[in-house]
Amino acid sequence: MAEPTRDFFATLAQRHQPLPEGVTGLMRFDLADGERTEHWYLAIRKGEVTVSHQGPDPDCTVSTGLATFEAIVSGKMNAMAAVLRGAVEIQGRFALMTAVQRFFAAPAECAPDEPAAGYARRLS
Amino acid sequence: MSPDVKILDGNTFVVSDDRGDIEASLTDPTGLFSFDTRYLSKWVLTVDGQRLNPLSVDDLQYFETRFFLVPGTGTVYIDAKLSVIRQRAVGGGFHEELTILNHDEKAVDLEVRMEVGCDFADLFEVKDDLKKKGEYYTRIEDGRLVLGYRRETYVRETWISATAACALDEHGLTFSVHVEPNHEWTTDLHVTLGRGVGGQSIAQPKYERHSKKALPYMERSLEKWLDEAPRLTCDWDPLNRTYQRSLVDLAALRFSPVSLPGHYLPAAGLPWFMTMFGRDSIFTSLQALPFTPELAETTLLALGLWQGSRSDDFRDEDPGRILHELRFGEMTAFEERPHSPYYGSVDATPLYVVLLDEYERWTGDTKLVRNLEQTARRALAWIDDYADLQGNGYIAYKRRNEQSGLENQCWKDSWDSISYRDGRLPGFPRATCELQGYAYDAKMRGARLARKVWHDPAYAQRLEKEAAELKRRFNRDFWVEEGQYYAIALEADGSKVDALASNNGHLLWSGIVDKGKAKAVARHLMSPAMYSGWGVRTLSTDESRYNPIGYHVGTVWPFDSSIVAWGLRRYGFKEEAARIAAGILDAAEFFDGRLPEAFGGYPRELTKYPVQYPTACSPQAWSTGAPLLLLRTMLGLEPIGEHLVVDPALPQGIGRLELLDIPGRWGRVDAFGRGRVDVEKRPRRQSQLGVIEDGGKAAKPRKK
Numbered sequence: 001m002a003e004p005t006r007d008f009f010a011t012l013a014q015r016h017q018p019l020p021e022g023v024t025g026l027m028r029f030d031l032a033d034g035e036r037t038e039h040w041y042l043a044i045r046k047g048e049v050t051v052s053h054q055g056p057d058p059d060c061t062v063s064t065g066l067a068t069f070e071a072i073v074s075g076k077m078n079a080m081a082a083v084l085r086g087a088v089e090i091q092g093r094f095a096l097m098t099a100v101q102r103f104f105a106a107p108a109e110c111a112p113d114e115p116a117a118g119y120a121r122r123l124s
Numbered sequence: 125m126s127p128d129v130k131i132l133d134g135n136t137f138v139v140s141d142d143r144g145d146i147e148a149s150l151t152d153p154t155g156l157f158s159f160d161t162r163y164l165s166k167w168v169l170t171v172d173g174q175r176l177n178p179l180s181v182d183d184l185q186y187f188e189t190r191f192f193l194v195p196g197t198g199t200v201y202i203d204a205k206l207s208v209i210r211q212r213a214v215g216g217g218f219h220e221e222l223t224i225l226n227h228d229e230k231a232v233d234l235e236v237r238m239e240v241g242c243d244f245a246d247l248f249e250v251k252d253d254l255k256k257k258g259e260y261y262t263r264i265e266d267g268r269l270v271l272g273y274r275r276e277t278y279v280r281e282t283w284i285s286a287t288a289a290c291a292l293d294e295h296g297l298t299f300s301v302h303v304e305p306n307h308e309w310t311t312d313l314h315v316t317l318g319r320g321v322g323g324q325s326i327a328q329p330k331y332e333r334h335s336k337k338a339l340p341y342m343e344r345s346l347e348k349w350l351d352e353a354p355r356l357t358c359d360w361d362p363l364n365r366t367y368q369r370s371l372v373d374l375a376a377l378r379f380s381p382v383s384l385p386g387h388y389l390p391a392a393g394l395p396w397f398m399t400m401f402g403r404d405s406i407f408t409s410l411q412a413l414p415f416t417p418e419l420a421e422t423t424l425l426a427l428g429l430w431q432g433s434r435s436d437d438f439r440d441e442d443p444g445r446i447l448h449e450l451r452f453g454e455m456t457a458f459e460e461r462p463h464s465p466y467y468g469s470v471d472a473t474p475l476y477v478v479l480l481d482e483y484e485r486w487t488g489d490t491k492l493v494r495n496l497e498q499t500a501r502r503a504l505a506w507i508d509d510y511a512d513l514q515g516n517g518y519i520a521y522k523r524r525n526e527q528s529g530l531e532n533q534c535w536k537d538s539w540d541s542i543s544y545r546d547g548r549l550p551g552f553p554r555a556t557c558e559l560q561g562y563a564y565d566a567k568m569r570g571a572r573l574a575r576k577v578w579h580d581p582a583y584a585q586r587l588e589k590e591a592a593e594l595k596r597r598f599n600r601d602f603w604v605e606e607g608q609y610y611a612i613a614l615e616a617d618g619s620k621v622d623a624l625a626s627n628n629g630h631l632l633w634s635g636i637v638d639k640g641k642a643k644a645v646a647r648h649l650m651s652p653a654m655y656s657g658w659g660v661r662t663l664s665t666d667e668s669r670y671n672p673i674g675y676h677v678g679t680v681w682p683f684d685s686s687i688v689a690w691g692l693r694r695y696g697f698k699e700e701a702a703r704i705a706a707g708i709l710d711a712a713e714f715f716d717g718r719l720p721e722a723f724g725g726y727p728r729e730l731t732k733y734p735v736q737y738p739t740a741c742s743p744q745a746w747s748t749g750a751p752l753l754l755l756r757t758m759l760g761l762e763p764i765g766e767h768l769v770v771d772p773a774l775p776q777g778i779g780r781l782e783l784l785d786i787p788g789r790w791g792r793v794d795a796f797g798r799g800r801v802d803v804e805k806r807p808r809r810q811s812q813l814g815v816i817e818d819g820g821k822a823a824k825p826r827k828k
Binding site: 097 | 276277278279321382425430433434435436439453454457458459464465492494497499502
């Protein structure tokens with residue numbers, strides 16, 4: 001099993017997610033790797049995400065190749081652009097994909113999240 | 125050149141000439157468009173090889189139109205024995221009913237031909253004349269003609285079919301038609317998005333012939349939409365018309381985001397800006413809040429879902445930032461444009477918090493405020509952590525995407541809009557003044573929500589402390605002492621960019637203006653250099669760059685003026701606010717109630733009518749919202765606690781005004797007012813608000 005994908009889902013399950021509280025639903029990622037397809041299920045509820053390999057019928061299915069998915073989670077490819085390009089297919093509730101795309105990494109060449117010198121911070 | 129005819133359904137729209145034909149070149153903006161992609165660039169009807177001549181065009185609805193045509197071209201009227209009717213409705217592509225009537229005593233045999241073609245241009249390509257990188261194909265299958273375009277995994281197809289028998293070839297449809305005397309022949313033509321965004325296929329257009337259920341999702345709810353809005357009655361009749369026009373236009377401007385099907389937010393403008401824009405959607409939602417609060421709810425939800433989460437220079441994205449614009453075309457798909465989405469707006473983020481609070485004050489919907497708590501906190505954090513590019517505690521902007529990002533990320537986004545009095549342009553980053561006002565307001569309102577809904581008094585206290593500190597510094601650093609107004613911007617070295625601009629009115633609205641300075645600011649806004657008689661100029665006539673037809677350097681923007689009026693009200697300048705409302709509402713009458721994006725800054729007594737600034741988009745959302753906000757400011761509607769306070773200050777000529785069933789946390793309440801504000805001494809046209817007259821009942825002479 002590919003590392004970037006596993007790492008991505010492992011991290012997702014660990015931290016408290018900055019998701020709008022109203023976003024609730026079940027997602028499934030179908031990641032094709034040659035003959036094989038990996039399935040990942042994400043249950044999103046009240047800003048919490050749980051990850052598993054099986055589940056009931058999802059509200060939103062994301063289908064793509066494993067290599068494409070790896071490029072997306074590691075910040076080499078933009079998820080929304082890939083959807084528009086037809087490299088990623090979404091079925092069902094798009095809102096869930098919109099909520100989850102925020103967890104994909106920033107492009108590698110961009111500065112890491114380094115805030116500008118905030119005055120609030122300086123004042124304190 | 126034939127005038128354009130536009131019909132639309134969400135972000136799907138058709139622009140054709142007045143014959144109903146489409147003959148687009150790459151740079152010509154006609155065709156069938158959906159999701160920012162052209163699905164039809166050629167659609168030309170001939171009868172026996174001849175083009176048709178338009179007799180009339182009926183715009184039935186914003187999504188439906190009808191063309192009456194006769195054979196033969198040229199200007200000479202011919203006694204036609206044939207007439208042709210094309211009735212077209214847009215939705216999921218479009219549906220066209222083509223009817224040919226034979227008025228002759230003899231039967232006729234005709235060859236009817238529809239020539240078709242498609243370049244699958246991205247809207248951005250239409251603007252910039254760029255060449256395509258993929259391949260075209262055509263196919264005939266299952267009785268339909270398929271026009272396609274492929275570039276790697278990107279595939280878009282248009283499917284074309286007819287209900288009558290026809291011969292299909294790669295360039296069109298040919299009908300061999302026989303029509304008996306005084307009979308008619310007819311066919312339905314279907315144009316659908318065979319392959320669209322996400323590989324989705326639409327095989328049937330939304331409409332079917334003569335089907336009552338053929339009304340689109342927008343139309344089905346148009347009556348309900350009008351029904352649910354407050355009812356206005358007013359002695360001054362033009363306002364009734366303008367109000368109705370605004371409500372209907374706002375209905376046409378509703379846009380359902382892909383992520384929230386069945387919910388609507390205001391798109392920016394019709395037809396080219398039928399997409400989610402952070403700034404435009406927020407401002408329009410604010411203007412329309414007392415009338416249609418559900419627009420604000422969807423705006424908050426949709427923009428919240430797309431809130432920035434990482435540093436992405438190409439998209440000018442930061443964690444917590446609210447998007448500027450979302451697009452779906454090929455150039456966005458291949459990352460040749462950054463709109464997936466693009467975040468290069470610096471005011472949308474604080475304004476998001478402002479809207480969230482204002483929405484709660486009106487509706488009492490604390491559930492939404494709770495659900496968006498983290499979103500709002502991140503937006504507030506963005507102000508301090510990512511927007512202080514000058515390192516001096518002020519919001520500023522400077523694009524990181526030098527190729528295709530926006531240079532000016534405030535609402536006055538043209539290259540020359542921010543200047544010194546002498547015309548010099550400042551460098552980047554630029555901290556424009558209204559941004560600091562929005563930041564102040566966002567903190568104050570964030571504090572209110574923190575205390576009332578999130579139950580975090582410590583956070584509220586911190587925000588209030590920061591806001592107070594910001595206000596204190598702002599009034600020191602931006603104030604132009606010799607002129608007695610706020611500079612339009614601050615440079616990184618602390619220099620005041622000292623032009624006098626309408627941004628001062630936004631500052632009043634935000635509440636950042638020191639009480640002691642408000643009077644001087646109001647006096648400037650109402651001075652002959654700023655107030656044209658129709659509205660407030662974007663830039664004072666005393667500035668070097670002033671130009672009465674300069675986009676952001678002298679024109680009057682109804683949206684801008686409506687915010688200025690709101691600001692004047694906030695500081696107690698009721699009569700001044702009424703004067704601005706009177707000017708803008710008088711202007712609206714010259715455009716049949718549909719205010720343009722901007723009009724010339726010429727003095728009212730010079731031109732007598734407002735000179736429209738040429739623009740491709742009409743109606744435009746925040747111009748449509750302006751009369752609504754002006755109604756609010758004139759009536760002095762303000763939610764206080766669980767109640768709606770009404771404190772009218774209406775122009776005299778308006779007579780009696782009633783706004784019934786205003787929705788909010790109080791259920792529905794009514795507001796009444798009578799015009800008492802003497803807005804203008806000098807006599808002008810009859811029956812305009814600028815004229816003192818009793819009741820103001822006489823109808824203004826109409827343009828048409």
